[in-house]
Amino acid sequence: MPRSRRAAHRVSPDAEMEEDGLERFSAVTENYLLCLYRLWEDTVTPTVTQLTDAIKQLPPTEGLGSSVPSVAGMTRRMQKQGLVDIGSDKRIRLTRKGFEGGEDIARRHRLAEWLVVRILEMDLECAYIEAHRLEHGISGELEARLRERLGYPEKSPFGRPIPGAGAPPLPPNCITLDTAAKDAEYLVERIPEEDRNLLKFLDEAQIVPESRVSVAEATPYLGVMTVSTPRTRVSMGFNVAQQILVRPVEEEEEPVHQ
Numbered sequence: 001m002p003r004s005r006r007a008a009h010r011v012s013p014d015a016e017m018e019e020d021g022l023e024r025f026s027a028v029t030e031n032y033l034l035c036l037y038r039l040w041e042d043t044v045t046p047t048v049t050q051l052t053d054a055i056k057q058l059p060p061t062e063g064l065g066s067s068v069p070s071v072a073g074m075t076r077r078m079q080k081q082g083l084v085d086i087g088s089d090k091r092i093r094l095t096r097k098g099f100e101g102g103e104d105i106a107r108r109h110r111l112a113e114w115l116v117v118r119i120l121e122m123d124l125e126c127a128y129i130e131a132h133r134l135e136h137g138i139s140g141e142l143e144a145r146l147r148e149r150l151g152y153p154e155k156s157p158f159g160r161p162i163p164g165a166g167a168p169p170l171p172p173n174c175i176t177l178d179t180a181a182k183d184a185e186y187l188v189e190r191i192p193e194e195d196r197n198l199l200k201f202l203d204e205a206q207i208v209p210e211s212r213v214s215v216a217e218a219t220p221y222l223g224v225m226t227v228s229t230p231r232t233r234v235s236m237g238f239n240v241a242q243q244i245l246v247r248p249v250e251e252e253e254e255p256v257h258q
Contacts (some may be wrong), residue, residue: 037102159190
């Protein structure tokens with residue numbers, strides 16, 4: 001059983017116990033834990049301002065206050081719950097309990113994304129928002145059934161690892177697309193998931209995890225590059241390419257010619 005699903009000995013005032021004895025936090029706390037866990041995956045130890053920026057990327061339907069004072073107040077509350085530690089450098093770090101809670105909600109969120117895309121057959125651009133609506137209601141039993149039905153995926157549809165599934169936080173040979181060599185072939189590892197319009201653009205161009213891409217042209221002084229995909233050739237800004245992680249195509253991944 002993954003660490004994040006172990007029962008806690010004490011239940012905080014902001015949490016409740018499921019029928020299977022697992023601690024579950026409020027939806028607001030889970031959203032904060034998810035944001036902090038994602039920042040940890042990206043090797044960011046955030047200040048309140050950085051966490052506020054991350055909270056602002058959540059769907060408006062989550063109903064979270066996104067002002068700096070609001071976020072600061074919530075982090076102090078989470079500190080009292082033993083979920084985060086605010087250091088002398090003013091940076092926010094997950095405690096062991098908070099990290100386990102972050103793993104838990106990240107796993108439910110990413111399984112919910114697959115539920116939306118693979119089982120409900122909705123467009124990829126819908127997965128992020130719909131998963132936020134579903135994640136808080138997924139019980140331990142439903143989570144186990146989802147994993148089985150989905151074939152035990154290791155990563156989300158956007159390329160982020162599903163905690164406890166065995167995938168590393170990030171393969172060591174990944175780079176951002178804006179730094180890719182011209183005409184070299186890469187596999188897409190991860191794409192941003194928060195911007196619905198951007199997701200639609202990437203999905204239509206087939207710039208999605210495990211698709212092959214190459215940089216046809218790059219003009220750094222204009223901040224624009226042209227990317228070739230199996231489906232088309234598109235132009236994008238360097239600011240978008242910086243959010244797309246790719247890895248070189250290894251020799252064993254090359255198609256075998258008979």
